[in-house]
Amino acid sequence: xxxxxxxxxxxxxxxxxxxxxxxxxxxxxxxxxxxxxxxxxxxxxxxxxxxxxxxxxxxxxxxxxxxxxxxxxxxxxxxxxxxxxxxxxxxxxxxxxxxxxxxxxxxxxxxxxxxxxxxxxxxxxxxxxxxxxxxxxxxxxxxxxxxxxxxxxxxxxxxxxxxxxxxxxxxxxxxxxxxxxxxxxxxxxxxxxxxxxxxxxxxxxxxxxxxxxxxxxxxxxxxxxxxxxxxxxxxxxxxxxxxxxxxxxxxxxxxxxxxxxxxxxxxxxxxxxxxxxxxxx
Amino acid sequence: xxxxxxxxxxxxxxxxxxxxxxxxxxxxxxxxxxxxxxxxxxxxxxxxxxxxxxxxxxxxxxxxxxxxxxxxxxxxxxxxxxxxxxxxxxxxxxxxxxxxxxxxxxxxxxxxxxxxxxxxxxxxxxxxxxxxxxxxxxxxxxxxxxxxxxxxxxxxxxxxxxxxxxxxxxxxxxxxxxxxxxxxxxxxxxxxxxxxxxxxxxxxxxxxxxxxxxxxxxxxxxxxxxxxxxxxxxxxxxxxxxxxxxxxxxxxxxxxxxxxxxxxxxxxxxxxxxx
Numbered sequence: 001x002x003x004x005x006x007x008x009x010x011x012x013x014x015x016x017x018x019x020x021x022x023x024x025x026x027x028x029x030x031x032x033x034x035x036x037x038x039x040x041x042x043x044x045x046x047x048x049x050x051x052x053x054x055x056x057x058x059x060x061x062x063x064x065x066x067x068x069x070x071x072x073x074x075x076x077x078x079x080x081x082x083x084x085x086x087x088x089x090x091x092x093x094x095x096x097x098x099x100x101x102x103x104x105x106x107x108x109x110x111x112x113x114x115x116x117x118x119x120x121x122x123x124x125x126x127x128x129x130x131x132x133x134x135x136x137x138x139x140x141x142x143x144x145x146x147x148x149x150x151x152x153x154x155x156x157x158x159x160x161x162x163x164x165x166x167x168x169x170x171x172x173x174x175x176x177x178x179x180x181x182x183x184x185x186x187x188x189x190x191x192x193x194x195x196x197x198x199x200x201x202x203x204x205x206x207x208x209x210x211x212x213x214x215x216x217x218x219x220x221x222x223x224x225x226x227x228x229x230x231x232x233x234x235x236x237x238x239x240x241x242x243x244x245x246x247x248x249x250x251x252x253x254x255x256x257x258x259x260x261x262x263x264x265x266x267x268x269x270x271x272x273x274x275x276x277x278x279x280x281x
Numbered sequence: 282x283x284x285x286x287x288x289x290x291x292x293x294x295x296x297x298x299x300x301x302x303x304x305x306x307x308x309x310x311x312x313x314x315x316x317x318x319x320x321x322x323x324x325x326x327x328x329x330x331x332x333x334x335x336x337x338x339x340x341x342x343x344x345x346x347x348x349x350x351x352x353x354x355x356x357x358x359x360x361x362x363x364x365x366x367x368x369x370x371x372x373x374x375x376x377x378x379x380x381x382x383x384x385x386x387x388x389x390x391x392x393x394x395x396x397x398x399x400x401x402x403x404x405x406x407x408x409x410x411x412x413x414x415x416x417x418x419x420x421x422x423x424x425x426x427x428x429x430x431x432x433x434x435x436x437x438x439x440x441x442x443x444x445x446x447x448x449x450x451x452x453x454x455x456x457x458x459x460x461x462x463x464x465x466x467x468x469x470x471x472x473x474x475x476x477x478x479x480x481x482x483x484x485x486x487x488x489x490x491x492x493x494x495x496x497x498x499x500x501x502x503x504x505x506x507x508x509x510x511x512x513x514x515x516x517x518x519x520x521x522x523x524x525x526x527x528x529x530x531x532x533x534x535x536x537x538x539x540x541x542x543x544x545x546x547x548x549x550x551x552x553x554x555x556x
Contacts, residue, residue: 004428
């Protein structure tokens with residue numbers, strides 16, 4: 001672990017301050033790599049664009065994926081017939097590789113031969129080339145991610161709801177609380193620990209987003225960078241597209257250090273706030 | 282009141298059924314399309330195949346590197362998980378059952394490893410593997426996965442072993458059992474639930490991982506299944522029957538294991554997250 005976790009992390013920090021010639025460090029350059037990424041065109045524009053996309057991904061997944069997961073969990077809490085098999089079904093995509101899921105949806109979203117547009121054609125809608133259109137590409141990949149992962153937050157929420165206990169629920173029901181009131185005023189505050197976990201995992205997952213956009217949109221975040229995110233950008237900077245002249249271990253390390261600081265600081269603050277909220281609610 | 286309740290439950294049931302359809306449809310489509318010809322897929326995408334045509338599957342199995350990718354993934358995943366279980370149990374046993382200097386420090390060192398997304402250290406890992414000559418080898422990947430899985434493995438195992446009652450261990454020690462025997466014959470059988478959680482929690486992400494193979498493995502014969510799939514999808518991009526067959530075969534092993542052990546999978550993966 002020392003050799004493959006601790007030392008590499010320290011080395012990443014060190015490399016960030018060096019210029020590189022291929023694999024070998026070629027001189028100390030201070031904060032120049034950081035300055036390039038943050039302030040020098042065209043790098044600064046790419047960094048900001050990727051960061052913006054990551055934020056969209058995070059917000060969209062929080063609402064679409066986790067909101068849906070919360071409702072699924074509540075529906076499963078009622079233990080209607082078939083709830084067990086539903087848990088198995090909703091969790092099935094979670095165990096599949098993002099590569100399989102990405103390719104499967106890429107085929108389904110194909111503008112000419114994909115089933116999504118074939119189904120839309122049946123009801124008279126002329127579907128767009130989802131992944132080829134700058135306005136729809138990111139949304140299509142976010143949707144695929146939600147399909148892939150929704151079972152995970154759903155079962156975390158469900159476990160949180162099951163811990164509330166039948167007496168609390170029964171008492172609220174006897175007081176005349178309907179489903180909506182129950183969901184908002186009893187369950188929501190009491191599943192706060194589950195919400196903290198889901199928030200944190202979604203945050204880290206959204207900002208490390210790599211495999212799905214790589215498979216569905218390629219390393220450059222096509223079309224025209226409309227799906228470029230920090231993970232793809234960092235990958236190109238570290239290893240990718242030698243032709244584009246982007247490959248640079250020093251800048252790549254600096255970007256990784258910045259991403260690490262960003263993730264660590266924001267999750268620390270968020271965790272603190274969410275934990276306080278758990279106690280207050 | 283009863284009627285309204287029944288109606289509402291019916292509505293919820295309907296929505297759940299709809300959701301199950303959305304979750305299962307892509308998988309069902311993948312399976313039926315694997316048995317179709319290109320013409321069938323394009324002309325009648327939603328219908329069942331005309332007959333059970335195994336030619337796509339046989340083509341993937343016999344004429345591509347699929348079997349090699351599958352074996353690589355099997356070797357890499359099993360060795361990594363076994364090493365994590367072995368090293369994790371030994372470390373956790375020492376941390377949980379003995380008092381020695383720096384015990385807490387070592388535990389904290391493992392804990393710190395939990396917080397770090399190792400993807401961000403990929404450049405130094407690349408340089409390091411290159412330096413020790415393990416770049417583009419399966420062993421290099423295994424070592425990285427073990428380092429990645431150890432923190433949570435040690436954490437879960439230590440927590441579990443600490444809560445085991447000490448009497449059994451002491452009784453065995455009085456009977457003259459060696460430390461190794463106590464660990465192997467008393468602790469490990471008792472710790473089986475925790476071992477299963479650690480195994481699943483590591484096996485699934487390692488089996489599915491794409492990022493590290495993408496960066497570290499370049500020789501085709503050493504590629505893992507998800508990585509090989511990208512090669513394959515590029516090669517056969519116009520033959521959709523073969524593409525669906527490849528996806529289906531790639532999804533099949535883990536899906537089968539998941540269906541057999543769904544309870545343990547769900548527990549292992551969600552509890553792993555709640556650590």
